[in-house]
Amino acid sequence: KDYAKAATYFRKAAKAPDATDQCWQMLGNVYDYAGEPEKADAAYDEGLVAFPNSGRLYMEKAVMATNRKDFEEAIRLHEEGIKADPAYPTNYHRLALHFILNSQNEVWGMIYGELLMNIERHSDRAASTSKLLYDTYKKEITFPTDSTASVSFFSSMAMDVNAMLSSGSLKLPFGTMGYEMPLSIAVAGEDSIDLASLDRIRTRFIDGFYDNKLDEEYPNLLFAFQKQVRDAGHMQAYNYWLLRKGNDRAFKAWQAENREAYEAFLEWFRTNPLGVDKEHYFVRTQY
Numbered sequence: 001k002d003y004a005k006a007a008t009y010f011r012k013a014a015k016a017p018d019a020t021d022q023c024w025q026m027l028g029n030v031y032d033y034a035g036e037p038e039k040a041d042a043a044y045d046e047g048l049v050a051f052p053n054s055g056r057l058y059m060e061k062a063v064m065a066t067n068r069k070d071f072e073e074a075i076r077l078h079e080e081g082i083k084a085d086p087a088y089p090t091n092y093h094r095l096a097l098h099f100i101l102n103s104q105n106e107v108w109g110m111i112y113g114e115l116l117m118n119i120e121r122h123s124d125r126a127a128s129t130s131k132l133l134y135d136t137y138k139k140e141i142t143f144p145t146d147s148t149a150s151v152s153f154f155s156s157m158a159m160d161v162n163a164m165l166s167s168g169s170l171k172l173p174f175g176t177m178g179y180e181m182p183l184s185i186a187v188a189g190e191d192s193i194d195l196a197s198l199d200r201i202r203t204r205f206i207d208g209f210y211d212n213k214l215d216e217e218y219p220n221l222l223f224a225f226q227k228q229v230r231d232a233g234h235m236q237a238y239n240y241w242l243l244r245k246g247n248d249r250a251f252k253a254w255q256a257e258n259r260e261a262y263e264a265f266l267e268w269f270r271t272n273p274l275g276v277d278k279e280h281y282f283v284r285t286q287y
Helices: 003-015 021-033 037-050 055-067 071-084 090-101 106-119 124-140 174-187 195-211 221-231 235-246 248-257 259-271
Strands: 141-145 148-151
Touching (some): 003 021, 003 037, 021 055, 037 055, 055 071, 055 090, 071 090, 090 106, 090 124, 106 174, 106 221, 124 141, 124 195, 124 235, 174 195, 195 221, 195 235, 195 248, 221 235, 248 259
């Protein structure tokens, strides 16, 4: 915890010919631990000059913005981090937590969370995200009466009229037309939320999204992958895998009854991962 001395060594490491972005990350962390956030931010900025595609350095700058309670800037930096390094998982994780736990626009958290689980499949935070996604479905899909359902993942009323009319025709926000509307249709006929009903809902959702050509209006890397899973015949297994931590007992019961199907999915999943790169990624600002 001799941060002043640690900083001298990390600065030397950061300037070394074989330095990596983690050298700059650790230099900034040391300044942050020492209670010098301005120096920490400056170190991350220097690091981004040397490593402009470092998702981890954008993440660290976003953490500094969060500490200042500048949440909009933190979101922007996390999303810049995804654009710079789409395979770096922590930006997805922090965005998922923000939008699900601290906003009324959970739609973005649902997408970022599922992307995190595909990019980082076996970590503790992937498992906790599985439960978070399940719990959010249960919270935001409700059944006020025996014949009605309520779907609430998007409540932002701020709309850019110029953007809505940019193509010469009215284009409503993705959260409304690209997510809540097809999800509401997919919920029809259900009266509760559990692993089995969520499998049916998510399957009907992706079918409706493509049947109604919403992919042309709102192209989406994650939904394209879901369609790939669906076309390969593994949608049920994928849905149970994705949401398994929401009800571990129900998942294990399903797994025991569908062992061959689940093993076939895992084998397919190993060789057909969701691919992200500088040309193929998702951030909220694409809409």
